[in-house]
Amino acid sequence: MDNNKITVAVAMSGGVDSSVSAALMKEKGYNVFGLTIKTWGYDQIPENDTGCCSLDTIYRAQMVADQLGIRHYTLDFTEKFNEVVIENFVSEYMKGRTPNPCVLCNKSIKWGPLLEKAQNLGADYLVTGHYAKIKKNTENGRYYIESPEDKQKDQSYFLWALSQSALSKTLFPLSDYNKPEIRKIASTLNLKSASTPDSQEICFVPDNDYTKLLEIRIPEINKNLEGGDVIYKGKVVGKHRGYPYYTIGQRKGLYIALGKPVYVSQIDARNNVIVIDDEEGLFSTDFFVNNVNLMYYEHFEGEKELLIKVRYKDSGTMGTIELLNDNRIKAKLFSPKKSITPGQSAVFYEGDILIGGGIIE
Amino acid sequence: MNVYLDNAATTPVDPQVVEEVSMYQRDFFGNASSIHYFGKKSKVILEDSREYIAEFIGCKPKELFFTSGGTESINTVIKGLYFENAKEKNHIVTTTIEHPAVIESVSFLEKYFGVEVDLIKPNSNGEISIEDIKERVKENTILVSLMHSNNETGIINDIEELSKCTKEKNIPFLSDTVQSIGKADLKFSKLGVDFITSSAHKIYGPKGIGFLVANPKFKFTRYSDGGGQERELRAGTENIPLIAGFRKAIEIIKLNFDKDLEHYNVMKGYLVEQLHQNFGEDAKINFRSKRNLPNIVNVTFNSDKYGFPPDMFLILLDMQGIAVSGGSACSSGSLKPSKILTEIGKSEKEALSSIRISIGRFNDKNNIDVLIKGLRNVLRLN
Numbered sequence: 001m002d003n004n005k006i007t008v009a010v011a012m013s014g015g016v017d018s019s020v021s022a023a024l025m026k027e028k029g030y031n032v033f034g035l036t037i038k039t040w041g042y043d044q045i046p047e048n049d050t051g052c053c054s055l056d057t058i059y060r061a062q063m064v065a066d067q068l069g070i071r072h073y074t075l076d077f078t079e080k081f082n083e084v085v086i087e088n089f090v091s092e093y094m095k096g097r098t099p100n101p102c103v104l105c106n107k108s109i110k111w112g113p114l115l116e117k118a119q120n121l122g123a124d125y126l127v128t129g130h131y132a133k134i135k136k137n138t139e140n141g142r143y144y145i146e147s148p149e150d151k152q153k154d155q156s157y158f159l160w161a162l163s164q165s166a167l168s169k170t171l172f173p174l175s176d177y178n179k180p181e182i183r184k185i186a187s188t189l190n191l192k193s194a195s196t197p198d199s200q201e202i203c204f205v206p207d208n209d210y211t212k213l214l215e216i217r218i219p220e221i222n223k224n225l226e227g228g229d230v231i232y233k234g235k236v237v238g239k240h241r242g243y244p245y246y247t248i249g250q251r252k253g254l255y256i257a258l259g260k261p262v263y264v265s266q267i268d269a270r271n272n273v274i275v276i277d278d279e280e281g282l283f284s285t286d287f288f289v290n291n292v293n294l295m296y297y298e299h300f301e302g303e304k305e306l307l308i309k310v311r312y313k314d315s316g317t318m319g320t321i322e323l324l325n326d327n328r329i330k331a332k333l334f335s336p337k338k339s340i341t342p343g344q345s346a347v348f349y350e351g352d353i354l355i356g357g358g359i360i361e
Numbered sequence: 362m363n364v365y366l367d368n369a370a371t372t373p374v375d376p377q378v379v380e381e382v383s384m385y386q387r388d389f390f391g392n393a394s395s396i397h398y399f400g401k402k403s404k405v406i407l408e409d410s411r412e413y414i415a416e417f418i419g420c421k422p423k424e425l426f427f428t429s430g431g432t433e434s435i436n437t438v439i440k441g442l443y444f445e446n447a448k449e450k451n452h453i454v455t456t457t458i459e460h461p462a463v464i465e466s467v468s469f470l471e472k473y474f475g476v477e478v479d480l481i482k483p484n485s486n487g488e489i490s491i492e493d494i495k496e497r498v499k500e501n502t503i504l505v506s507l508m509h510s511n512n513e514t515g516i517i518n519d520i521e522e523l524s525k526c527t528k529e530k531n532i533p534f535l536s537d538t539v540q541s542i543g544k545a546d547l548k549f550s551k552l553g554v555d556f557i558t559s560s561a562h563k564i565y566g567p568k569g570i571g572f573l574v575a576n577p578k579f580k581f582t583r584y585s586d587g588g589g590q591e592r593e594l595r596a597g598t599e600n601i602p603l604i605a606g607f608r609k610a611i612e613i614i615k616l617n618f619d620k621d622l623e624h625y626n627v628m629k630g631y632l633v634e635q636l637h638q639n640f641g642e643d644a645k646i647n648f649r650s651k652r653n654l655p656n657i658v659n660v661t662f663n664s665d666k667y668g669f670p671p672d673m674f675l676i677l678l679d680m681q682g683i684a685v686s687g688g689s690a691c692s693s694g695s696l697k698p699s700k701i702l703t704e705i706g707k708s709e710k711e712a713l714s715s716i717r718i719s720i721g722r723f724n725d726k727n728n729i730d731v732l733i734k735g736l737r738n739v740l741r742l743n
Contacts, residue, residue, distance in 0.1 A: 071679065120677075121680065
């Protein structure tokens with residue numbers, strides 16, 4: 001089919017990656033329009049300028065669309081985003097876990113209602129500026145994600161939860177480029193977003209401090225939870241500010257003097273207890289994963305040896321996974337890994353191929 | 362091709378006005394307050410324009426103040442009247458279907474100064490009962506505010522009837538006339554109200570200029586402090602080029618009023634006929650009342666039958682090159698369902714399946730044909 005008969009909706013954040021994605025699709029002759037989702041504005045917190053989906057970035061997306069001569073629309077997802085992503089984020093912290101909202105947003109917002117609206121508007125595909133490849137397994141016909149050319153920018157980790165139907169309706173035009181090339185294209189085209197900084201933070205968290213969001217959402221959270229025990233090797237060694245203020249592996253801000261560095265190794269939300277340990281105590285090999293989504297295979301038998309990443313920017317550790325019957329996976333690393341954190345995603349790779357992923361228990 | 366049928370939001374600027382504004386930008390830069398030649402030139406244009414527009418709208422020149430437009434005029438009256446009379450009076454009667462400048466100004470006074478506000482709701486046809494307003498008027502009422510015509514429904518209110526009551530009780534009456542000027546034969550002196558407003562950009566003039574006409578009987582605290590312009594009621598150097606452009610827009614209306622009306626009526630008739638021919642009962646025309654603006658058609662489509670996603674309706678139309686409006690757009694450009702449609706009992710889905718088509722001087726039947734074709738595409742009839 002000729003590209004000009006294919007309509008694509010580009011999810012435009014106002015940043016350089018999605019801007020160049022739109023430009024590349026237009027150059028290839030597709031029928032292109034842009035969409036920006038408004039997610040900011042639910043809490044009365046100062047707008048975060050660097051995050052996506054703030055007013056400034058919406059305006060920038062509009063300007064870039066105008067530069068490219070494509071139509072652009074803003075969709076208000078404020079309520080949906082709050083219900084799905086922010087509430088989950090807060091409740092995960094309250095369960096003593098460290099959530100990964102970008103994974104959830106991809107699955108339940110971008111490849112949920114955003115894809116649906118794009119299709120309503122006549123799009124055959126949703127295009128985003130993610131650095132990842134989409135491929136098809138010729139043996140079983142399944143779509144899967146692969147790491148992109150630019151390993152520095154590899155965003156496949158955040159995409160493990162996408163369904164087969166979502167992947168079949170998605171194009172990633174940046175998969176064969178590296179970031180400097182994208183910046184160069186943007187500046188050659190003189191795009192308004194050419195010099196926007198890379199986003200590093202969670203878009204809805206004020207000042208990159210999640211505890212501020214918790215304090216807005218759960219009034220008097222610190223008052224009600226402060227004073228719980230801090231336990232080291234079975235003994236109470238101090239009191240804490242409230243367990244949601246801590247994350248696994250945290251060293252700073254413990255205010256416990258044991259004459260050596262200690263770290264948060266466990267968060268017990270039910271008993272409002274923080275367990276700390278020496279650095280060695282943070283290392284482990286075995287863990288379970290739930291909410292599993294497989295991509296490359298529909299199913300596999302026995303143990304599979306592959307690379308396991310337990311957080312974004314983790315270069316990965318070799319190990320085995322075994323499918324359990326309730327959509328869970330048992331994972332075993334060949335060498336101990338520091339701070340395997342409940343709530344974060346574990347993502348499995350064979351070479352560049354993303355096999356699947358899930359949430360660490 | 363893009364077709365513009367959203368003239369109630371703003372109008373294209375008449376080419377003659379564009380000429381006029383740019384000529385004055387170039388040749389008349391003097392500050393109207395200066396005593397020298399350049400200043401005097403500007404002053405003459407200012408006062409001559411005031412006289413001309415005052416004559417057109419049926420007020421005395423000294424009753425007409427140039428402002429930045431409808432919103433500023435409304436803010437000036439509502440807040441200014443309160444601040445001037447706060448000690449004795451603190452009650453306002455208005456309606457839920459007023460322009461946000463009214464609603465937000467009275468909410469501001471309610472929130473920060475404890476002013477008591479009565480908001481009258483429309484009936485299921487979008488009409489405001491004059492009797493309802495009269496009943497709410499009290500001893501300490503400081504202001505009655507009822508728009509002349511509504512921007513979404515096009516319904517014209519019986520301002521003359523209500524003004525009999527406010528006159529008798531000596532209560533200031535503000536009528537937002539922004540949508541009506543140029544479409545209804547309207548004279549300040551005949552309406553019997555005390556304040557009316559205008560924005561030039563609704564009548565093929567430039568944005569950023571408008572007027573407030575104020576009955577000198579009612580004092581109000583000035584909007585801005587400074588150089589004492591506009592009889593010390595609105596400080597700030599007068600924008601002579603925009604004022605001259607405003608005057609030009611009024612001049613064109615004065616010359617073409619009957620022709621414009623005829624044009625609106627013919628076009629509206631054609632539009633309604635085409636809607637009926639193409640969609641029958643599945644395009645329901647809303648807000649037919651005793652008196653309507655000749656250029657606004659508000660219509661709800663049967664989204665269940667046509668199966669289009671209501672919340673994407675306006676976007677789908679824009680993709681067809683058709684500019685109309687529906688709900689109110691917020692600053693991010695995303696859409697909310699029309700407040701007045703939900704207020705009169707339409708579901709959110711029905712409200713989102715509704716559009717307001719507003720015809721302008723520069724639209725022709727061909728534009729209506731493009732609209733109908735685009736609607737047919739979106740409703741999947743082609």
